[in-house]
């Protein structure tokens with residue numbers, strides 16, 4: 198799915214009305230109906246709904262939602278906040294329609310704000326994607342009352358006060374439990390700093406013009422199943438193990454062989470043709486017993502990786518390095534030599550990233566299109582601190598463009614960025630995956646996909662998606678608390694099977 202800016206959404210709205218047999222009023226009705234269907238489906242029992250509207254189209258949705266709920270015999274109280282401007286026509290029409298059924302109560306000042314019972318559902322239809330400045334005055338007081346109440350809050354399209362795609366310096370924002378958004382996810386939903394405002398979010402399809410969505414230019418995407426389907430390559434019956442590449446993984450040190458093993462096992466489970474592993478000598482038996490499908494090459498050092506003196510690097514179709522290697526000076530030397538010698542993109546994780554942040558001058562040695570997989574702290578060490586997560590996206594784009602690399606910035610919606618400024622936010626995964634070794638599993642998957650000649654950025658997008666999907670399948674049987682990294686590997690087959698792979 199594409200993620201569009203507020204102005205693109207407005208254009209899309211206009212284009213749909215001009216090019217489809219639908220009026221703006223009908224579109225408002227369709228959006229409102231999709232919201233009501235979601236709400237009724239979600240809550241078995243609805244005691245009372247309190248709908249707060251302003252006079253933009255988001256408020257118009259709120260008025261139509263009120264009517265649709267009343268028609269379904271739910272108990273509804275609707276409040277409207279006025280300001281000096283006259284209402285848009287569709288809002289005016291919906292207000293008239295609603296006033297025929299119930300008394301719509303005006304809010305002009307603080308005494309007009311109702312008490313909000315804890316067992317009610319508040320529907321936030323104050324401001325939507327048309328928010329143009331921070332919320333102040335009486336609207337801010339209403340937002341505070343809603344936030345202070347114990348009621349369940351469901352936002353229409355976007356929590357009032359939150360911008361679609363830019364940073365909110367002001368914090369007068371609805372803290373919704375749920376957000377039901379129309380057609381496309383909004384950039385703000387994907388940034389952890391907004392989680393407390395957005396709550397659990399859902400998208401409903403309101404039939405905005407498909408061609409216009411297709412043509413809309415954006416650098417932000419939400420990696421869903423349809424994107425994944427368009428990127429994956431199926432195996433044909435004449436393929437042989439040579440078709441699926443030969444990967445090299447460099448990992449492990451004394452006490453951290455587990456990281457190398459996890460990357461090895463996930464690489465094997467992700468379709469690799471052949472896999473060689475370079476490990477410290479102490480890891481030889483561990484590797485041969487836990488992953489007999491892989492070929493082991495040992496370092497001259499017993500407990501760590503030093504030389505990475507690997508003959509004929511060119512025969513490997515992808516190289517992954519980092520899991521469990523530590524940051525000893527001999528390892529750093531070996532890592533640097535690998536950077537100098539490698540001509541194909543590398544996949545770099547964990548201690549590989551720490552070595553890069555300790556030696557930033559090595560960043561220019563990275564082969565083009567390499568993939569770095571930092572979590573936010575590691576990225577900060579590599580690229581510097583940022584004031585907020587919107588600024589971090591800009592820094593992420595610049596970093597990728599400066600060094601011509603791909604970065605997988607790990608998080609709840611992992612962001613995969615490339616050198617031309619595209620960012621794909623992932624849709625799979627869960628909090629149970631925040632566990633030791635999860636990152637090593639991801640390194641193995643991505644290395645495997647690069648080795649199978651997926652273009653590195655696509656390999657990263659797909660790798661992140663399948664890693665999350667396998668994690669979701671693992672969580673379905675193990676739960677979040679008990680989930681460990683090996684469970685993710687065990688569920689990779691199911692994740693690939695789901696896409697016919």
Ligand SMILES: NC(=O)C1=CN([C@@H]2O[C@H](COP(=O)(O)OP(=O)(O)OC[C@H]3O[C@@H](n4cnc5c(N)ncnc54)[C@H](OP(=O)(O)O)[C@@H]3O)[C@@H](O)[C@H]2O)[C@H](O)CC1
Nearest residue numbers: 210225228253254255324325326327328329330331332354
């Ligand atoms: N996506 C779609 O195709 C559809 C969306 N729908 C709904 O429409 C809203 C967007 O509606 P819009 O009218 O553009 O915007 P809002 O309802 O968010 O409100 C804009 C009005 O509020 C004024 N405004 C903006 N910020 C503030 C503020 N901080 N304080 C007071 N007033 C504010 C703004 O005035 P300006 O001065 O900026 O002009 C507008 O008057 C979308 O979110 C959906 O809910 C359709 O119903 C279906 C199709």
Ligand SMILES: [K+]
Nearest residue numbers: 321324355357
């Ligand atoms: K809203």
